[in-house]
Amino acid sequence: MITLKDISIKVGKSITTVSRALNGYDDVSQETKKMIQGAAEEMGYRPNIIAQRLQKQKTDTIGFIIPTFGPRFSDPFFSEFLAGVGNMASDLGFDLLVSTQPPGEKEYKAYHKMMGDRRVDGFIIVRTRRNDERINDLLKQDFPFAVFGRIEDRNDFSYVDEDGVYGMRQIADHLVSLGHTRIGCIAPDPELMFAATRLEGLKSGLAAHDIQLNGSMHKVGDLTQKGGYLQAKAIMSDPNPPTAIVACNDLMALGAISAAQDLGLEVGRDVSITGFDDIPLAEYTHPSLTTVHQPIYQIGGMVCEMLIKTILGQELEQKHILLKPSLIIRESSGKNNR
Amino acid sequence: MITLKDISIKVGKSITTVSRALNGYDDVSQETKKMIQGAAEEMGYRPNIIAQRLQKQKTDTIGFIIPTFGPRFSDPFFSEFLAGVGNMASDLGFDLLVSTQPPGEKEYKAYHKMMGDRRVDGFIIVRTRRNDERINDLLKQDFPFAVFGRIEDRNDFSYVDEDGVYGMRQIADHLVSLGHTRIGCIAPDPELMFAATRLEGLKSGLAAHDIQLNGSMHKVGDLTQKGGYLQAKAIMSDPNPPTAIVACNDLMALGAISAAQDLGLEVGRDVSITGFDDIPLAEYTHPSLTTVHQPIYQIGGMVCEMLIKTILGQELEQKHILLKPSLIIRESSGKNNR
DNA sequence: TGAAATAATCTAAACGTTTCGGATATAAAT
DNA sequence: ATTTATATCCGAAACGTTTAGATTATTTCA
Known part of the structure; x- marks a missing residue:
């Protein structure tokens, strides 16, 4: 695998210069920048994201622990929501880490483990509970997260919810x-x-x-x-x-x-x-x-975007989004010919 | 965050010794081992997995790109399969990275990107196609993967399939x-x-x-x-x-x-x-x-286990598993009173 | 002409691990 | 008394980045 070092040897510049050229810093001359970028391209250079993560002390990964009872779980809600989250995450350059846990002790353990291991930079939370231990914990630890749903009395966190x-x-x-x-x-x-x-x-x-x-x-x-x-x-x-x-x-x-x-x-x-x-x-x-x-898919995307903006320290235009759902009248409530 | 260095300072031993003690090497005396493990426990040490990954040149992550058309995707098959994969992965200490892509060019790009960025150590493949470009590619690149399903003519890879x-x-x-x-x-x-x-x-x-x-x-x-x-x-x-x-x-x-x-x-x-x-x-x-x-959940687990064993270079007891499904007779095929 | 500003580059440290190859001290064997 | 083995430990390099700060060369200005 090609590294910065390989390029630096090839072009006869220091690793620093190569790194800075590739990241578009302006203290590298146009000429060398072009040259280095050309060489990188030609050699098929791909940055090692793990090295980047170590250095940046970020994981560029968000976690989604799906609260689900039992193995035979097949709630269409989750697949659609997951697709929304996953695609938005990848658009924004983040990885999505998922696991499933039944609500309760094991679930909290899973959260703590992911945080303790610094495996993710933030969490997506769904299916909120009245007094949600997940949220209380995350708030206490000041760990980034975004929620689909609200909780009983506090709202000092970002969420999307349907009305x-x-x-x-x-x-x-x-x-x-x-x-x-x-x-x-x-x-x-x-x-x-x-x-x-x-x-x-x-x-x-x-x-x-x-x-x-x-x-x-x-x-x-x-x-x-x-x-x-x-x-x-x-x-x-x-x-x-x-x-x-x-x-x-x-x-x-x-x-x-x-x-x-x-x-x-x-x-x-x-x-x-x-x-x-x-x-x-x-x-x-x-x-x-x-x-x-x-719109579950869109909601997944919105929550994901909120979370990532929070992680990146960007300002959210809206911390709380409440969507008006719409009634869809079909047959089960009363035949048309009634 | 506590690092090996912090512990090494605290106990007055080298970083090497601390690392080896924590990893159970036997060239550390029982006494110091105990002492170091105690200190680590007490200080709440958690290894930095990103540093580990960089050093080991492994991601400990498997990828699952769900082939799905359109956003309103809600196939119960996937949620159940995903749960099986996810839980097995976490049992075996692996992360599961998921994204969704409609079959086709964008999908192949997604595979190549994940490989090029060395984001994952292997892939889970489902919904095989007759002449599956994903599989052909992965075989050509000698990249680990395991499959739910088979393909037309070759079978030089691990799979689980139902008959x-x-x-x-x-x-x-x-x-x-x-x-x-x-x-x-x-x-x-x-x-x-x-x-x-x-x-x-x-x-x-x-x-x-x-x-x-x-x-x-x-x-x-x-x-x-x-x-x-x-x-x-x-x-x-x-x-x-x-x-x-x-x-x-x-x-x-x-x-x-x-x-x-x-x-x-x-x-x-x-x-x-x-x-x-x-x-x-x-x-x-x-x-x-x-x-x-x-048994979709179990199949997810089996495929995941196969993949991880492959990644770890362990021998598979069976490279090909073919499950006999069972007929479930209910009402839609003919009333009991018929 | 000398000082100050700017541009281009580099050295070295840092992120937190693991591990190779010693180093030291003690015990055992000759 | 010297060699050999064993048990403990450690220094330093490596994984591949980013970046603070230093250095050198060039230009600008008074």
Whole structure:
């Protein structure tokens, strides 16, 4: 492999001069600069990034520890988000280091290890929890990070989030406009901030129409299709079942649809079901899923860009970005011919 | 940050001795070894991995460039595979570098860049193509890699693959046993090896029962739900439509189910539809999907382990692993009460 | 003409490891 | 009493960069 030294020998200049020529410093004469750049090109020189990192004391790498339960994890949200983060990172010359860890002790260990080993310059955080130990830790250690989501009470960090309250109000308005009054809900663990936000949005949206969310109509699901399926069955087994089920994410909504169909109901006629996220699958299910759209790929890119700017010490034009999601009305909430 | 030098000053030994003590060399007395290890522990020493990498001329990092079209990529296959790779890599002390690139020129560039910059010690390759330029290149450059999938004619590299022919024969036998004779198929671009293999399996499986796959019954889909939906509609619009549709992956099968349902058909009674992969969603759709299961998470781990062993120069007990997938019979191929 | 400014280049140290080849001291063997 | 072996340890170089500061040569200005 070609090094600066090789070039310096070839052109008869010092390593310093070669380095400075290649980095465009202006204390190298135009002539030698050209000469050195030519030689480097010709010899196929590629800087050794590890040596650069050692010298610069930077890793040019960001970390993304995906919080996921169990090996059979296959949330479309993550693949799309990951693509957004990864492509932005590579555009900005950063590497992306990923691993997966179930939320909890092992996860915190993973963060500490990555920091202790100075393996990354910063973190991408998703799926925030009410009182998020990851964020508290990172803040305490003054380690750079950027977040998709918010947390309970502090906001002294950069984040992008979707306005879940707004999104759920759209859903509430839509369902009410279809005539529903008994409405069930499948929400994830309320420790998850986005669950809390969406639930709050639903409640306030319904309250605006003087509708309450009854306790037995409100179940906790694990965000998977299976969770949605099981909880929907539980809800529908109520002696006086709701006419609409609001799931807090698409995957659970799809499970709920299956459950309703298994019970012999026609979704969109006998019962309305809605999701949240608008994953690509939502459009091609039967019936297609009424849901709330958010641009996950772009969000991944935005969070990544925020993080990298933070790492580079650049000013952020906006530290907090709140996106308005949009309601996508499809068939699962009510047939067109209704 | 604590360095070897700091420790060496503290304990009054040379940097060399400290390094060797910490790495368990036996030319350091038990006594000093203990002492140094104690001091290191107490001072919270963490080796600087970048310095180690520079010195060792290794990156301890593997690369995974996910071949994906477009930003709205959300194939559950990848998230699960990624988790398998990532966790195995971290168990073995390696970092995992990921990026996404659409197959083609930009993708090859990405490989060359990662190699040229010596950013990784090896690659994970998936979704092999008939004549895979990635693999040819990597072989030519003698750069380590391990593959999920095979290619057309050479096999002088390590891979794990599922026996797609076997899997599809299971499907064929199953469908024939249900009485089907007119069978349609949605396969991906035949450039993709797994598509070719599965298609071959289906054809040979049907041929064993003297059934041919008619040209107009055989469509090419893009692996997404949408692709399955569109191609299924095309197939079913035939004046003499098939009674069963075999999709070469689950996502397309789900799309096909939606299409059939949109046409007013009851899947599992009026038409049988099967998938391949057994993604987590398959179990909780309505009807649930008959498909072929393969342990994607484990495969990710296996491929990763193969790669790392190759990098470390360790002997592989098996260079080629071919897994027998298993047929999972659910509702979409035919109701139990049939 | 001499001092000061500028341009072009270089030396050497630094980043934090690992490791080769001694060096020293003690113990064992002749 | 000299050699030989063994156990401990250390100096220095190496990995490939970047950069602070010094040096030299050239130009500019008074």
